[in-house]
Amino acid sequence: MEKLTNANAWAELEKLAPLIKRKHMRDMFEQDDTRAQRYSLEIGGIFLDYSKNRVTDEVLTQLFSLATQRGLKEKIAAMFSGDAINTTEDRAVLHTALRNFSKKSVYVGGHDVMPEVKTTLDKVEAFTTSVHSGAHKGYTGKSIDTIVSIGIGGSFLGPKIVTESLKPYQRDNIKVHFVANVDGCHIHDVLATVDVETTLFVMSSKSFSTQETLQNTLTAKDWFLSKNTSQADIAKHFVAVSSNVKAAVEFGMAKENVFPMADWVGGRYSLWSAIGLPISLALGFEHFKAILEGAFEMDEHFQSAPFEENMPVILAMLGVWYRNFMGAQSHALLPYYHYLRGFPAYVQQLDMESNGKSTTLNGLTVDYGTGPIIWGSEGTNGQHSFYQLIHQSNLPIPVDFLFPTTVPNQNTTHHNMLASNCFGQAQALMQGKTFEECLQDLQNSGLSQEEKQVLANHKTMPGNNPSNTLVFNQLDPKTLGALIALYEHKVLVQGCIWGLNSFDQWGVELGKVLGNQVLDMIEGNTELSSADSSTQQLIERFTN
Structure with a gap:
């Protein structure tokens, strides 16, 4: 396969990126009152609104073309059919077989x-x-x-x-x-x-x-x-x-x-x-079986839906757009549901252990960005801490909001407030607040004109910050299975685009090996002289 950066669609996306950077999503919504409906879909009990992204039809067309040019359809088929796509370990990748309710054989x-x-x-x-x-x-x-x-x-x-x-x-x-x-x-x-x-x-x-x-x-x-x-x-x-x-x-x-x-x-x-x-x-x-069934439903969708209507592919290609063309270095997951608060840590391991790599399948060092930093925590708590960075950073930080419309033991007031915060933050990230709007708010503040202008500069939020909002009726076992499978497949797609083996983890293995060697030194089974001077110093400080 040709080098990623030589792909025709890659070249087209490079041309589009500077044009899109000059566009604001506020204007996109004003110019297209069908945008939200066109950029949304539902599968496996999960509704995805991806309209608050810095993309146009033309950008999406090229992203899906890139997926085609990188052999994504063939990669998906190879995984589900049991091919040894984990090439460095010569293994098949068949977690999907564990939830295969199709009655089809997998070899x-x-x-x-x-x-x-x-x-x-x-x-x-x-x-x-x-x-x-x-x-x-x-x-x-x-x-x-x-x-x-x-x-x-x-x-x-x-x-x-x-x-x-x-x-x-x-x-x-x-x-x-x-x-x-x-x-x-x-x-x-x-x-x-x-x-x-x-x-x-x-x-x-x-x-x-x-x-x-x-x-x-x-x-x-x-x-x-x-x-x-x-x-x-x-x-x-x-x-x-x-x-x-x-x-x-x-x-x-x-x-x-x-x-x-x-x-x-x-x-x-x-x-x-x-x-x-x-x-x-x-x-x-x-x-437990319902969890498997939800994942299987997402598997079926992933295999059969055209890229333009394929939820894992859409999320993955949007991530490629931000990572490789718009300057993003990280991606935040923000669940507005207390019981889902650990989900960002789960996806962090899934994504960063899979695509946190810089060597392609053919052994070459990449000259483009690969796996982003995945982070996040439950929504309303984050609003009082790291959301500041997302709102006013000079780097784009794509966000996934996750929200259930119904929760057990529901208190209407609490849940309405939760929904308003989730949807309001997504709106605020997209819309922002202009200098002129901030200045207008300060007209009756009693400050001098110079003070108003200085303060308005601090209050200005550029907006245009991208986000996806994933809404589900309730987080039942089947929906959770579909949600996890959604992010698994997103990882596969991005690994395919970047030319990575998403299924080994040699960086993890190295830490294990060295940790065992250091343990032997601590327990006196190996001479300290085999370690570097810093490690020797730390071991001596610990053991003496």
Whole structure:
């Protein structure tokens, strides 16, 4: 494939960018009273209004042409068909197979993976039912009422964010804790609150050797055995999601309570797999399945809709426009829903671990921007802090607003205020406030004309700040599944445009390797002289 910057559509977009930079979205809306209707669509319970973007029909046409020229249609087909699109690890990328309800086979190396997907899903359902019914009991015969999920990265963040986002759907008789941090304070605080007789530990590690996860699980095991229990009792209170059945059994887990993972599922895409066991335990299997069904609906849309009507493609190409042609360096996610407050952190890992790269699939160093910085937090809190930067920064910061029209236990006054803030902020970012408008507001302030002009300059907000608004009727399990799949596919599209492998994470791997080497130095197993002088100094300060 030709170099990205040599693509015809890229050249056309470079010509359009300076023209669009001189246009204001206020004028675009005034000149086209159909803009909001034309630049919006709905799929999977999610309504997207992308009319508050610094684009025209001509810009969108060229963006979609760029997607075509970069082989996006073929890339989508390759992923869903099980091709090894994770080229640096020679692996298929098939998180979509985990939520495939089409009854179609999916092949990897000539082997249909769907039977094993169904078997694992059935196993998750059966175990969830056994815990919820009380059939699975602890070592004293008491039912399980507490789950401690131990993982790291996607094995931790996916289940945690989904469970928190769907708090209104959590079962009343099950409490779930999530532990990832190797900082001992975290596991200590959790263990201090749970009952040894009624707690189940779910350890998630494909290799059963991930440093943080293994250490936290060993700490939990030591705590468990310190409570007058036996090694044989471990099988009733510890289960694993892992490919290393041998290590799990040696740990003391029952072989039938080890849930498999395939190597064609990356960590940050794994919540759809047995990694989602804590979600099923927290919400009930029927809700876990609904999450998968929502994602499947988005998958079907992504595969079949033309680019001009394809929600993941639209969001992704708008992101390419801002990152590569309009000077944006970051992208903010602002959920106006308390239970969705962790979603920006989830997308941060998904996006930045996938496309935070500077080497193309053919091994060349890029000479254009790739993955942006993803950040954000729940809406109204941010309005009193970082929104200042978005409103008056001299760099564009594209924003995604997320809002449910209906929430559980709804207080009309609260929710009306929430809606007004969400929609009002989107309007303010687009519209801004001119110097003349600010000056007019100060006419009766009693200030001198010079003081009025100085203050009006400070109050002026240029507007023209882009945003997407995603509205859903309610954040139920199916809608959340569709929402997560939407952002997964956005990542794939942008990786395709930039020529990246969005499914490896060598930067993460390097940190793990060096961390283990430093641990050997701290514990005296390796000479300090093998490290640089700064690392030696820090280790000596820690150990002495």
